[in-house]
Amino acid sequence: MKTFKHLFTAALVAASVASFAQTTVVITTDSVAKTTRPMKTVERITSDFSIYIGFNSFGGSLPTGYDLKPIGSRFVALSWQKRIPLITGNGAKLRLITGPEVAWNNFMFEDRNTLVNQNGQLVIESANVDLHRSKLVTTQLNLPVILNLRFRSGLTLGAGAYAGMRLDSYTKVKPEGASAVRTHGNYNLNPVRWGLTSELGFRGSAKLFFRYEPNSPFRSGQGPNTSVWAVGLKL
Template structure:
């Protein structure tokens, strides 16, 4: 009888142990499956979202300078500004877990301001333009060139750091140009003219940064004035895009 009781006790203990182990395993397996499902959902969600917005509006603020200048007037660099309003549509090329790639196309309205260092002005004489020193002092003298540009940019975005950079090109047309003067007695006036400026231009651009803040650079491949002009220069603009 004692042996039977002992055997029954051992069998009961083993049964209870196996039942507990089975429940623990099922609970662990359920938790592991749930964790795997959440991980897969997170990975799919991360892979499915693209760092680049479908539509992107930016404001560009930069400084202008002359590169490879030929007999051009000296500029006040800190007041020679490039300002542009840029509308961009991003076409998603690749959506990955770590890196996204998109092609940005759009429209840009830009103003190139060239502030003279001295009391000078541009003048137009037939098919050429040149500049001359004025006999009276000026507080400000600048040439403004208004362009309509079509930029195309290949962009790369890194999800973990939210870092983006892009390289591209643009083609543009001049839609307006004028000179603006401010005399010492606060009198202001403006003179419109083509000044033998190039009608069409194209160039290269690049940007890099985090989020919506990026360092911006742009270079005109063709000189500012037509090829027959006695003065000429390519324009380089460096600044930020917000």
């Protein structure tokens, strides 16, 4: 009887092992789908150095003798600018551009005309000899504030204003065949000037600029009532 029990038990164990060997165990795990979001480009504040080169002149009705040479009357400015991003979109970017600049206005007079300050009044006098050069030069420290809009196509538009204070001013008269004479003075110029500015460019190429000062650079009643404009390239 015991032998039969042992044989029966051994048969059950063998059957169980065979059944377990034929059983397929499937293990499932929960998988979590992960989505990768594109990295967003962060616009940073950048700096650059620009040079403005062009021509300038007086506008409006001028007294006799204030006629200027178009080619000799030049405008130059050295500008250190910060570009501050304001709005960044798929089609355009809006930035604020500002920073100090030093600007020079060269007003070159025609013929023998010279500018003289007599008893607090500006007077145009004619020299006794032919002149190679006669001009008024002003040096100014400006702070422009420009809103710049750049499109995906590369076209850039800028518009804003600037204000500045006079650093220096002088006349320079050079007779033919003689040394130039430079005379510093305030020449009844306003200590503070302001104007409007605009810029037009494409990608990284040079930009066209235009500036306009509606108010006269001279003090009221002590010089001509005139405006000032400048046009040229921003490099």
